[in-house]
Amino acid sequence: MPLLPSEREYGTLGANSTCFAYGVATWCFLTGGYVAELVGAVEALICLVAGNMIGVFLASLPLSFVCQRNGLEQVDVCKPAFGSKGIIVVLFLYLVNMLGWSGLILVMFGNGIRNIALALGYDVGDWVVSLGVILGIVLSYLIVTRGVGMLNRFNGLITPGLVLLVAFLLYMLFAEHGWEAITQAAPLSPGPSPAVNYLIAVELGIASGFSWWGGIGFLARNTRTRRNSIYPEVLQLGFSSGAVCAAGSFSALIVGSSDPTEWMVPLGGVLMGVIALVFVALANVTSTAVSVYASGLALRHLRVFRSAGWKWVVCATLIPCLPFAVWPGELSNLGDAFLAYNGTMYAPISGILLVDYFFLRRQKISLWSIFEDDKTGRYHHVRGINWLAFAALLAGQALYVFLYNPFSGATHEWLETLNPSLGSFVFSGALYGVGMLVIGRGRRPEPVPEVESGPLIQPNI
Amino acid sequence: MATVQNGAHATKTEAERVRVEELTKRIEMISALDEDELGGWTRMDWVLITVLGIVGPLVVLYGFAP
Numbered sequence: 001m002p003l004l005p006s007e008r009e010y011g012t013l014g015a016n017s018t019c020f021a022y023g024v025a026t027w028c029f030l031t032g033g034y035v036a037e038l039v040g041a042v043e044a045l046i047c048l049v050a051g052n053m054i055g056v057f058l059a060s061l062p063l064s065f066v067c068q069r070n071g072l073e074q075v076d077v078c079k080p081a082f083g084s085k086g087i088i089v090v091l092f093l094y095l096v097n098m099l100g101w102s103g104l105i106l107v108m109f110g111n112g113i114r115n116i117a118l119a120l121g122y123d124v125g126d127w128v129v130s131l132g133v134i135l136g137i138v139l140s141y142l143i144v145t146r147g148v149g150m151l152n153r154f155n156g157l158i159t160p161g162l163v164l165l166v167a168f169l170l171y172m173l174f175a176e177h178g179w180e181a182i183t184q185a186a187p188l189s190p191g192p193s194p195a196v197n198y199l200i201a202v203e204l205g206i207a208s209g210f211s212w213w214g215g216i217g218f219l220a221r222n223t224r225t226r227r228n229s230i231y232p233e234v235l236q237l238g239f240s241s242g243a244v245c246a247a248g249s250f251s252a253l254i255v256g257s258s259d260p261t262e263w264m265v266p267l268g269g270v271l272m273g274v275i276a277l278v279f280v281a282l283a284n285v286t287s288t289a290v291s292v293y294a295s296g297l298a299l300r301h302l303r304v305f306r307s308a309g310w311k312w313v314v315c316a317t318l319i320p321c322l323p324f325a326v327w328p329g330e331l332s333n334l335g336d337a338f339l340a341y342n343g344t345m346y347a348p349i350s351g352i353l354l355v356d357y358f359f360l361r362r363q364k365i366s367l368w369s370i371f372e373d374d375k376t377g378r379y380h381h382v383r384g385i386n387w388l389a390f391a392a393l394l395a396g397q398a399l400y401v402f403l404y405n406p407f408s409g410a411t412h413e414w415l416e417t418l419n420p421s422l423g424s425f426v427f428s429g430a431l432y433g434v435g436m437l438v439i440g441r442g443r444r445p446e447p448v449p450e451v452e453s454g455p456l457i458q459p460n461i
Numbered sequence: 462m463a464t465v466q467n468g469a470h471a472t473k474t475e476a477e478r479v480r481v482e483e484l485t486k487r488i489e490m491i492s493a494l495d496e497d498e499l500g501g502w503t504r505m506d507w508v509l510i511t512v513l514g515i516v517g518p519l520v521v522l523y524g525f526a527p
Contacts, residue, residue, distance in 0.1 A: 002487050005498065046525045050518035057514025069499055070491055194527045202522055225500025234514045367488045452492060459481045 001461065002367065003071030008224050015219065015228040019236030021159040022215055024166070024244050025287045026108060026260070026280060027101055031208045032248020033258030034336040037188040038197040038204075044249035047201040048208070052242030053234055055209015058425055059346055060216050060233045062353035067220035068229035070367055074217025075301055078349070080365050081356035081432070084373055084460065085384025091301055093345045094214050098295040099317065100338050101211070102288045103324035106136040107332040109284040112261040116277045119265045126329065133325040136285055137318050143289040144296065144314050151289055158286045161279055166247050168276065172267045173250050185253035191409075199415050203404060204336065206421040207343030208245065210350070212237045214294060292317050306461075340406030343421040348396025351429030352389050359444075360436055366448045374457035378446070388435045396428030 010018060035044045063074050070077075078090045110132025117124045143150055173182060190197045212233070220229040251263040261280065265273030295317040299305040305313050324331050357363060369378035381387075403420040404411050436445070 001484060002491055004487060004490060005494065043525060043527075046521060050521045053513070053518045054515055057510070061514070065502075069494075071487075198527050226502040227500055227506065230510060231513075234510065238514070367492050371484060371488065453489075456481060456485065459484060461480055461484055 003221050005071075005224060008071070008222050010219070010223045010228060012228055012232075015223050015232040016236055018222075019219060019232040020240055021155060022212075022219070022290075023237045023241035024159060024162050025290075026105055026162070026283045027287060028241055028244040029248040029251075029260035029263075029280075030104060030108065030335060031204065031339060032245040032250075033252045033260055034339060035201050035204050035245070036249040036252035037258055037336070038190050039187050039201045041182045041185060041246075041250055041253055043198055043201060044253075045243075045246040047198070047205040048245040048249065049205075049239060049242035051202050051205015051207075052209040052245065053238035055206040055343070055421065056212050056216075056238035056241075057209070057234050058206075058354075058421075059210050059213045059350050060220070060230050062350055062357050063213075063216045064220040064229040064233065065226060065363065066357055066365060067217045068223055068226055069363075070365065070370075071221050072217065072367075072370065073221060073297075074213065075298060076370050077217060077357075077365075078353065079370050079379045080361060081352050081386060082389045083381040083385040084369075084377055084379050086381070086386055086390065088302065089390065090349065091298055093349075094298055095295055095317075095320075097211060097342055097345065098214055098291045098298070099320045100341075102140075102291040102295075103133075103321045104332055104335050104338065105284045105287050105291070106133045106140075106321060106324050107328045108259075108261060109133070109136040109281050109288070110328055111259060111332075112277050112281040112284065115261045115265070116274055116281070119270050119274050119277070129328045130325045133321070133328055136288055137321055137325070139285045140288045140292050141314055141318055143285070144293050145311050148293065151286075151293055154286045154289065158283045162244075162283055165276060165279060165283075166244055168272070169251050169263070169267060170247055173247075173254060176267070177254055182250050182254060188252065188256065188258055195416060196411055199419070200404065200411070203343060203420055204339055205242065205245075206347075206419065207340050208242075209238055210346040210421060211339070211342035212241075213342075213346040213350070214298075218294070334407070337406040340404065340420075344397050344400045344406065344424070347400065347421040347425040348393045348428035351396065351425040351427070352392055352432045354425075355429040355433040356389075356436075359433055361445060362447065364448045366452060368452055368456065371459055371461060372456055373460040376457060378448075388439065389432055392428045392432035392435065395431055396424035399427050400424040 032044070032048065035048055039047065063077060066072070066077050067074060075087055075091055075094065078087045082090055107129065110129035113132040114124055114128045117128065143154060187197065216233060219233060223229045248260060251267060252258050255263045255266050257263065261277060264276040264280065267273070268276055292314060296310070296313045299313050299316060305316065357365070366378050374380070400420040400423070402412055403415050403418060403423060
């Protein structure tokens with residue numbers, strides 16, 4: 001259901017604090033750890049803050065205004081470009097993103113339990129990590145099935161705690177080691193070319209920003225003004241989150257490990273380290289619960305889950321996380337590739353949505369057609385799918401992998417002139433825009449009249 | 462048994478009808494919203510958000526490139 005202005009919760013303070021609470025999460029530490037493998041502290045700070053701001057801005061621009069104007073979630077907003085049925089593919093990509101993050105954080109939870117045991121003198125095996133993943137899944141299930149109220153209560157405790165934890169990490173880093181030691185610490189496993197390392201770190205920063213795509217619609221549709229739909233996202237999800245990621249990079253560089261659960265004891269000593277680890281473990285469960293909750297809501301877009309009980313929907317979102325219990329090490333080693341994969345998905349999608357909303361539809365969509373499944377709807381395209389948008393999406397992804405393959409780590413020499421996310425954003429958007437004009441014989445899609453009326457023939461709620 | 466099933470079907474249909482009615486009402490209300498009710502957005506905002514979101518960060522990234 002689209003949200004009415006009277007139902008929207010966030011003014012300026014609310015939008016900023018909610019974005020901040022989302023932005024400061026344990027996955028920031030993971031991102032910081034990945035970037036520390038490539039570059040030193042100053043470059044990590046620059047790449048993470050500036051890159052994150054660019055990624056969030058480019059993901060927000062095509063979504064924030066339309067979500068805020070119409071009270072819609074981002075998946076619904078994709079219908080004009082991708083088609084009323086084509087959004088199922090976008091939804092699938094979105095779920096891969098959310099569940100991938102959940103899995104990585106669950107492994108971090110398992111690693112945290114193992115490292116707590118190690119700090120207390122118990123040398124336990126790797127099976128504890130798998131057990132931790134399963135425990136995390138069960139705890140997430142218990143939180144999410146108790147509704148958004150329980151989730152908000154946990155978040156209300158965890159977010160201030162995470163701020164304190166980041167302050168604690170920074171205090172220990174600066175008091176015990178100092179800025180000079182931080183800046184002189186060598187990257188953990190850099191490639192042979194400093195320029196390529198920097199460019200990949202920039203890409204990870206931008207991809208980290210793009211990975212907020214899934215939360216932007218939810219935040220924007222809950223805001224009362226256009227300014228609140230975009231400034232807090234760029235400032236908090238972009239700047240603040242990037243700064244927390246950078247604190248993670250500093251810790252990783254000083255400790256010499258990209259695993260956040262290995263930072264706390266060396267930096268804070270056994271007592272403070274174990275307390276911090278216990279807190280990080282709790283924060284990981286909350287982060288997973290938020291991700292699972294959002295995934296469950298997204299699944300509601302599918303007919304099969306529309307009338308299913310909430311517990312079944314939550315189960316359906318948690319089952320794909322089980323492989324992380326079987327292969328925790330192998331899958332978490334792909335974390336940096338997964339981070340870049342966010343750019344592969346969302347950069348071209350964002351380019352297509354930007355061209356569609358601002359240039360082809362001139363910032364006006366038909367709310368009636370968003371909720372119309374019948375073929376008479378404006379966004380039905382061909383059998384519910386706009387194949388051109390998918391062709392542009394695939395072309396953008398191909399360009400991305402051509403420049404930088406996140407799974408093999410292979411790069412092309414053009415990487416030095418063209419950033420993969422920015423390149424695929426522009427390429428997919430341009431290809432889609434030109435293609436739509438060619439299909440329309442030089443004309444934009446038919447404009448939405450000022451006054452439009454129903455009824456809905458085949459409502460898709 | 463058939464009566465129970467018919468009753469359940471009728472309840473579901475009624476619930477769907479109410480949902481569609483509510484959706485239709487919301488679409489009408491949101492479509493009729495005046496742009497001013499959604500908060501202002503000026504050219505200055507475009508300049509500011511573009512500098513904040515992409516121009517500034519790109520300049521910083523370029524400046525620190527090895």
